Amino acid sequence: MTTRTPAEVWREMVRGNDRFVAGTPSHPRQDVERREALASKQEPHAALFGCSDSRLAAEIIFDKGIGDLFVVRNAGQIISESVVGSLEYAVGVLGVPLIVVLGHDECGAVLAAIQSQSADAAPLPPHINRLISKIVPAVRRVATSTNATIEAHEVDALEVGRAHLRDTIAELLQTSELISDAIAAGTLAIVGANYRLLEGRAVPDIHVGNLSFTPQEGAAL
DSSP states (O other), X not given: OOOOOHHHHHHHHXXXXXXXXXXXXXXXXXXXXXXXXXXXXOOOSEEEEEEOOTTOOHHHHTTOOTTSEEEEXXXXXXXXXXXXXXXXXXXXXXXXXXXXXXXETTOHHHHHHHHTTSTTXXXXXXXXXXXXXXXXXXXXXXXXXXXXXXXXXXXXXXXXXXXXXXXXXXXXXXXXXXXXXXXXXXXXXXXXXXXXXXXXXXXXXXXXXXXXXXXXXXXXX
């Protein structure tokens, strides 16, 4: 197994996304030989935690193959015990050097969280309500109104998504000592990125750990 640094893996992810955006994906490692080679083992390059939205097919967006990504997804990329446990498995057992947390524009969970704070909001099913409750703090911070209720059309959904992305990474670090320790040791980094549905571009917004980012590539948490 070739040991890659977090920065090297992220650069590979960026190159794959560039190919996808340009419409020239290489579809690597998707053949019968690759499938057979991984039947009894896995050595993913990175872990990706993203939204369950059907338009966020991680391996396609980053032009990856079978076994390249350890993918965890739920609606709105909400931190939970199962998410943290899965990502700890990726880091502690599989040895991935990079976690990508991927949000996106036009996110249904973000829009539902915004709508839930309006005066005429209809009650949501309890499980959905518990899910979006993790996004509501980002809604309240972005909203210009300090009232108990807000006007949904006055809230910038893109900014809510960015704020929630940062909240998600912060909660992951607070919840997982294993992941925080790996970052401190320099063996792991986290990139938070927002996927643009129309363009197909995963735009880095924030990172934790040493990736040698330029200012244009994303801010440190």
